[in-house]
Amino acid sequence: MTDIAGFIAKYGYQSLFLCLFLEAIGLPIPGAVALLAAGAAVAGGAMRLVIALPVALLATLVADTLLFLAGRYSGWSLLAVLCGLSLSPEGCIVRSAKWFYQRGRLALLFAKFIPGVNTMAPPLAGSMKMRPGQFLRLDMTGALAYILSYGAVGFLFRDIFRALAGGLQAFSRTAEWLIGAGVVAYIAYRIWLYGKHRPDRLVPRVPVSEVAARLKEQPLRPLVIADVRSHGYYDPGAQRAQGSIRLEPNNLDQALPSLPQNAPIYLYCT
């Protein structure tokens, strides 16, 4: 009997870790719900605060630090990947950077409470070259505030959550269910995105070798090579294909008049 209780307790902490870690790296897992349940589990004696709190904090800090380092060493490209999930990736990068900059370092303190921002804040801090020590201090404070406030609500309203969840076993099951639901929602979103971009895939695609062959016929048969990356233009010293022009996807209408109607236009990103 104690073996089973021990196993369940262990599994509960692992679910808590997994939920918070996955939420922090950007998967659609409601970490707040896991914290509410954990708070209730602590109140009911099924979980111990001295283990649950460090587990929750560690999960968040490990994920955030990974994203921070990735942001620091990838310039703006990691942000481009994270923003790839949004409807307008280029606008997302600029908007996020400005939002984060305007609110300054304090943004890290409350980023956790805002879905979407919670994942963007650490890599943004990295891309903007925040000092690691300062990042860790601010991020830890923000993570503690997030964990303690939701945990406290779960602790204080434990009866409601016990009625809902019925203890630790149900917590693990709830956590599994949440992870499952999150993954299903994510896959559905990707399928929807795939369908939405279907017309884009009908566009003719040309290998680099063909563009190179056409380049040799210059200037007899003019052509345009256009760089549609945005984040390539945020890092000083960035490189681009020789002879290409910049085509900012967010300002297409402005750029249209300067594009030739009767020459092929080859577009590239990363």
Next chain:
Amino acid sequence: MGEATSARVARILREKGFDAYVMVGGLKSWRKAGLPTERVPESDVELLPSFN
């Protein structure tokens, strides 16, 4: 995935009557093929805010 932006822009340009193509593999393939690159001119660089 990496060609999503190219494809989207190419589709929009085609709808407006331009002869647009997606260059397969993007800048990565361009480099791999040994084709030359150049430094992005200062006037085109858009510096985003930084803390340091």
